[in-house]
Amino acid sequence: MQTAGLALHTDKYQINMMYAHWVNRSHQQKAVFEAYFRKLPFGNGYAVFAGLERIVHYIANLRFSDEDLKYLSEQEENYDTAFLEELKQFRFCGNIYSMKEGALVFPNEPLIRVEGTIMETQLVETALLNFMNFQTLIATKASRVKQVAGDDILLEFGTRRAQEADAAVWGARAAYIAGFHATSNMLAGQKFGIPTKGTHAHSWVQSFSSEQEAFDTYAKVMPDEVTLLVDTFDTLKSGVPHAIETAKKLEAAGKKMSAIRLDSGDLAYLSIQARKMLDDAGLSYIKIVASNDLDENTILNLKAQGARIDTWGVGTQLITAADQPALGGVYKLVEREVNGEMVPTIKISGNPEKVSTPGKKDVYRIVDRVTGKATADYIVFPDEEKPRDRLKLFNPQHPYLQKYVKNYEAVPMLHQIFENGKLVYELPSLEEIRSYHRAQMELFWPEYLRKLNPEIYRVNLSEKVWDLKQKLMAEFMQTEE
Ligand SMILES: Nc1ncnc2c1ncn2[C@@H]1O[C@H](COP(=O)(O)OP(=O)(O)OP(=O)(O)O)[C@@H](O)[C@H]1O
Ligand SMILES: O=P(O)(O)OC[C@H]1O[C@H](OP(=O)(O)OP(=O)(O)O)[C@H](O)[C@@H]1O
């Protein structure tokens, strides 16, 4: 949760490279980096961009404290004291462009672009990727859960199983961006204004002599928000009948119980049986909450089995992104200063997918004016004209996939966040981010959004970008000969 004091939240090699540039007197040279990922997580058709707010706080507060400098002075690298003196004055003074949180984003397009001195752009890589990769991963996982849950209520229950505190709190926020309705984490509620919800644990029931006493006592204390956990002993023989009894007592006092929660066993069967028991008792207003290691696949499956579940509590599988615990976002140098000029740079790899795309780039989302749907993302150099007329979308590896589009809106996706170190972007509220995300979902045909074998959305390079990439690859091959 910390935002100040994160200057050392970086890999040592960043400090070492900064130092080596400083010794080499090349530290003030300009550089441009871009952050992107190559492969979508979970076999999904899109990712949900998140992490910007934390990145903004990090960049705005980036300072080396006296303790940080003391720690650096004790390192075996023996950093020169003049270097450490310079770090004392360090402030991020560059430019940052970024996708907005909640945007649907795709492989191999710049999500964040960082421009500045090589020293400052290098330093921020680690933290920036750390925040972007985790929060984007969790928002994407949450979006998959949201896709199958439809209009049902989704509660984020992951804190106890999260990879420590920051992951729990920022993960809860990422889930909310993607459409969860509430979190059980009170700190996330306090910090971000996310609605909070809670039922009770098995220990509540165990701490009384009988389940009935436990339920009645809880209901008396919180008569307007009562959700009773019914599986401590036997869901259908004991839990549900006792909950019905409590609900009747509440009714006699003019109150209505909210829900019961199922947390084990066959959730389809138990929810159908419990629904029937509640309805037969005239308590059809009581909802059914389910939890127990749920994810998008179990929820989809339970729905297919006719489960009568209104609210899903999703913890471990979501907050740990259990089926793919990391997003492989990378941060690559795309331009560097040579004799006062910015020149594009490329990273070659034996794996063609890993060859970087040189030059600093912008992203446009091409939206069909007739259908209102996104057709492709289009990557251009900033000095190219904004696409307006008939536009050729081509996939150089597969020329038969070439297509022309017209009558479209080219929506710029990267927004300026910092200008010469000054924050020029007004951070949207969480509600604004959520509604932007909903609008983004609306922008795409369902075939790109389905969770199983989605259609691949086009991300195309302009001819200029493609030509430069070819040219630099060819130059590399010549120098290798
Ligand atoms: N009808 C169902 N179809 C598919 N999956 C289900 C169904 N009912 C429950 N599940 C899921 O199956 C898994 C059951 O896990 P497990 O067998 O460990 O739990 P349990 O024995 O019911 O409860 P406990 O938490 O007490 O161990 C959970 O992930 C749960 O969400
Ligand atoms: O299963 P998840 O998706 O991670 O959801 C959170 C889980 O955490 C709680 O169980 P736990 O056994 O920790 O405590 P309890 O005694 O309250 O059931 C809760 O009952 C859920 O089963």
Ligand SMILES: O=C(O)c1cccnc1
């Ligand atoms: O409120 C709940 O029911 C809850 C909260 C956290 C984890 N499991 C359940």
